[in-house]
Amino acid sequence: MDDSIKRLLQRIIKRIPFEMLETTLEKWGRLTEAQRNSLDFTQSKWALTERLLAICEENEWSIKSITDLEMIYIIENPNLGMWNAFQLLDPDEGAHSVDLLQFKKQFKSHLSELIRHVSVKIKKHTDEAVWIRIAWGDNFSRPNHLKPTYVVHHLQTPYVFMTSLNSKLKPLLSQALILSTKHQTIKDANLRGRNLSSIRDLLMRQYQQEFPTKYPSPLAEKNQTLSNRHIEAEHAQAAANRHRMACEAFGRGTLPQLQSAVYKLETKFRDHTNKTMTEREEPFRCVVKFTSTNLLESFRHCASSGIASTPVSPLLSSVPSKGRNYFVVTDNGPGPTQLSQSQN
Amino acid sequence: MEGTKGVLSHLNLLKVQARGLKAQPQQQQSRVKELKAKVEALKMQREQLKAEIQTHKKLQDLRSSMDNRRAEEEEEMNEDSENSQLLRLMARHTQLKDLLHAHHLIGGYDIMRTRKGVCVSLATAYEGFYLDTYNLEIDMKPRVRVSRHNIPPFIPLNSLTEQTHMQTDLRPFLDTLSQHLNALAGRKQQLKLVKEQHQSVEVMESNVLCSILVLMLTVLGEKTAVLCTLDYTDHTRSLPTHVRLECEDEQLPDSPRWKKNCSLLMETPVHKALLTMKKMGHIV
Numbered sequence: 001m002d003d004s005i006k007r008l009l010q011r012i013i014k015r016i017p018f019e020m021l022e023t024t025l026e027k028w029g030r031l032t033e034a035q036r037n038s039l040d041f042t043q044s045k046w047a048l049t050e051r052l053l054a055i056c057e058e059n060e061w062s063i064k065s066i067t068d069l070e071m072i073y074i075i076e077n078p079n080l081g082m083w084n085a086f087q088l089l090d091p092d093e094g095a096h097s098v099d100l101l102q103f104k105k106q107f108k109s110h111l112s113e114l115i116r117h118v119s120v121k122i123k124k125h126t127d128e129a130v131w132i133r134i135a136w137g138d139n140f141s142r143p144n145h146l147k148p149t150y151v152v153h154h155l156q157t158p159y160v161f162m163t164s165l166n167s168k169l170k171p172l173l174s175q176a177l178i179l180s181t182k183h184q185t186i187k188d189a190n191l192r193g194r195n196l197s198s199i200r201d202l203l204m205r206q207y208q209q210e211f212p213t214k215y216p217s218p219l220a221e222k223n224q225t226l227s228n229r230h231i232e233a234e235h236a237q238a239a240a241n242r243h244r245m246a247c248e249a250f251g252r253g254t255l256p257q258l259q260s261a262v263y264k265l266e267t268k269f270r271d272h273t274n275k276t277m278t279e280r281e282e283p284f285r286c287v288v289k290f291t292s293t294n295l296l297e298s299f300r301h302c303a304s305s306g307i308a309s310t311p312v313s314p315l316l317s318s319v320p321s322k323g324r325n326y327f328v329v330t331d332n333g334p335g336p337t338q339l340s341q342s343q344n
Numbered sequence: 345m346e347g348t349k350g351v352l353s354h355l356n357l358l359k360v361q362a363r364g365l366k367a368q369p370q371q372q373q374s375r376v377k378e379l380k381a382k383v384e385a386l387k388m389q390r391e392q393l394k395a396e397i398q399t400h401k402k403l404q405d406l407r408s409s410m411d412n413r414r415a416e417e418e419e420e421m422n423e424d425s426e427n428s429q430l431l432r433l434m435a436r437h438t439q440l441k442d443l444l445h446a447h448h449l450i451g452g453y454d455i456m457r458t459r460k461g462v463c464v465s466l467a468t469a470y471e472g473f474y475l476d477t478y479n480l481e482i483d484m485k486p487r488v489r490v491s492r493h494n495i496p497p498f499i500p501l502n503s504l505t506e507q508t509h510m511q512t513d514l515r516p517f518l519d520t521l522s523q524h525l526n527a528l529a530g531r532k533q534q535l536k537l538v539k540e541q542h543q544s545v546e547v548m549e550s551n552v553l554c555s556i557l558v559l560m561l562t563v564l565g566e567k568t569a570v571l572c573t574l575d576y577t578d579h580t581r582s583l584p585t586h587v588r589l590e591c592e593d594e595q596l597p598d599s600p601r602w603k604k605n606c607s608l609l610m611e612t613p614v615h616k617a618l619l620t621m622k623k624m625g626h627i628v
Binding site: 037096097099100124154155156157158159204205206209210211213244320 | 395454456458463465471479481492494495496497498549550552553555556575577579585
C-alpha cells in the first residue's frame with residue numbers, strides 16, 4: 001500500500017478532535033459494521049489511529065476516499081483557516097445557466113489543462129455551496145495532498161471564497177474559475193476573515209441591516225416611569241439617536257464576525273503644530289489595523305456608546321456597506337479624505 | 345364640333361384621372377401608416393385595459409374574501425359576545441392587512457424621506473403570504489444613486505438601474521426590481537413547499553437564485569426514476585421557461601402522459617404541479 005495514503009489518513013485523524021471522530025467517520029460511511037464495532041472510542045487517539053491504519057490497509061482505500069474524509073471534516077468545520085473573498089466580474093450570456101454538472105466538468109478540464117499534476121475533488125454541500133478541494137503538484141511532482149486549497153462558490157453568485165492558496169497558483173485557479181463560471185474577470189474583494197459563513201453573509205447581505213422606516217417596530221412603550229424625568233429624557237434621546245445611527249451603519253442583532261480591518265493610509269500629514277511633517281511633499285504612509293474577536297460588534301458598540309462619533313465615519317461604515325476589510329486611503333484632490341479603490 | 349369637344353373633354357378627364365392614379369400610391373402609403381399607428385395605439389390600449397382588468401380582478405377577489413371573512417366574523421361575534429372586542433380588533437387587523445395588500449397590488453411602495461434622499465422598502469409576497477422585505481436607500485443629489493441596500497448580489501441591481509433610466513424616472517426601476525424580487529421570493533417559496541410537501545420527490549440540485557431546479561421523480565408502479573430539470577431563465581417570473589425530462593426509458597418523455605406533465609410543470613407552480621401528478625397517479 002502507498003505510504004502517502006497512510007500518512008494522509010494519519011494527518012487527517014490528527015486534525016479531527018477526538019470527540020468529533022466518531023460522528024465524522026460515520027458520515028464518511030466507509031467502515032463496515034464489524035470494523036465500526038471494532039473501534040473502541042474509550043481508547044486513546046493513538047491506538048485508534050493505529051487501528052484505522054490497519055483497516056485502511058485491509059480495505060485498500062484509495063487517496064480519493066481519504067480526501068473525502070478530509071472534505072467532510074472541513075465542510076463541517078470551515079473556520080480553521082483564513083478565507084479570502086474574490087469577486088467574479090462581467091458575466092457572459094450563459095453565466096446564469098451554469099449547473100453543477102457542467103461546472104464540475106469544465107473546472108476540472110480547464111485546471112488540468114493549465115497544470116499537469118493536479119487533483120480536484122468537488123462536492124456539493126446541503127446549503128447549495130459548491131466545495132472544491134485542490135491538491136497541487138507541478139510538472140514534475142505528484143499532487144501534494146497534505147497542503148490542499150479549498151474553494152467555496154455558490155453558483156450564480158459573483159463571489160468565490162478561498163483558503164490556503166499559494167500566490168503562484170492563484171492565476172491558474174482564477175483562470176479555471178472564470179472559464180467554468182463563464183465570467184470575464186475575477187478580482188480580490190479585499191475581504192478576509194476566519195469565519196467563512198460570516199464573510200459570506202456580509203457579501204450576500206444576509207444579516208439584519210437597519211433602514212429608516214415609517215413604522216418602527218416593535219412599538220415603543222409610552223408610559224415609562226422615570227425617576228428624574230427631565231434629565232433622563234435628554235440623555236435617552238441622544239443615546240437612542242446614537243444607537244439608531246450605529247445600527248444603520250453596522251446592522252442589528254448578531255453581526256457577521258470579522259477579525260480585523262486594515263486601512264493603508266497614503267495621505268498628506270495634516271497638523272499645523274508639526275510643520276516639518278506637514279510641509280513634506282510625500283504622503284505620510286502608515287497602516288491602521290483594528291482587531292477584535294467580532295469587529296463589527298465592537299464598532300457598533302463604540303458608536304452607540306459614544307466612544308466613536310456619530311454619524312459613523314464612512315471609513316468604518318464602509319466595512320459592512322462595501323463588504324471589505326482592506327482599504328487604501330488616499331488624498332482625493334482638495335476635498336476631504338476619501339476612500340479610493342485599492343489596486344488589489 | 346360636338347364630337348371634338350367630347351374628345352377633348354374626355355382627354356381632359358383621362359388626364360385628371362391619370363394624375364389621380366399617380367397620387368394614389370402616396371395616399372395609400374400614408375393611409376397604411378395611419379392605420380399602423382392606430383393598430384399600435386389600440387394595442388397599447390388593449391394592454392392597458394388588460395392590466396386594469398387584472399388589477400380589478402385581484403381587487404374583486406380581495407373584496408369578496410374580505411366580505412366572506414367579515415360575514416364569518418359577524419357570526420362568531422354573535423355566538424360569543426365576550427370575545428367580541430378581540431374579534432373586532434382582529435377584523436380590523438385583517439382589514440388593514442388587506443388594505444396594505446391592495447396598496448402593494450396597485451404598485452404602491454413604502455417610501456420615506458431621509459436626509460439625502462429616500463428610503464424605499466419593497467415587500468415581497470407569494471400566494472398571499474408576505475415574505476422577505478428589501479430596502480434601498482436612494483440619494484437624490486447630485487444624481488440619483490442607490491447608496492445602501494440589502495438586495496442580494498445575484499440580483500443585477502447595477503444593470504437594472506442603467507436599463508430603466510433611473511435618473512429620469514424612479515418608477516420603472518422600482519417596478520422591474522420588485523418583479524425580480526417577487527419572482528425570486530416565489531421560486532424560493534415553491535422550493536420550500538416542494539421540500540415540505542413532497543418527501544417522495546428528491547431535490548437533486550438548486551441554487552441560491554432558484555433559477556435551476558433538478559428533481560428526481562419516481563414513476564408509480566414501475567419504480568423508474570425520472571430526472572426533471574426546471575429552468576427559470578426569465579428571472580422576473582416564478583414559472584419555468586424550460587422543462588426537461590430524462591429517463592432510462594427513452595420513450596417515456598415522449599409519451600402523451602408525460603408531455604402533459606411537462607406542460608403542467610410549465611404552467612403551474614412546481615409544488616402544485618407535483619400534487620396534481622401525484623393525484624393522477626403518475627408519480628409516487
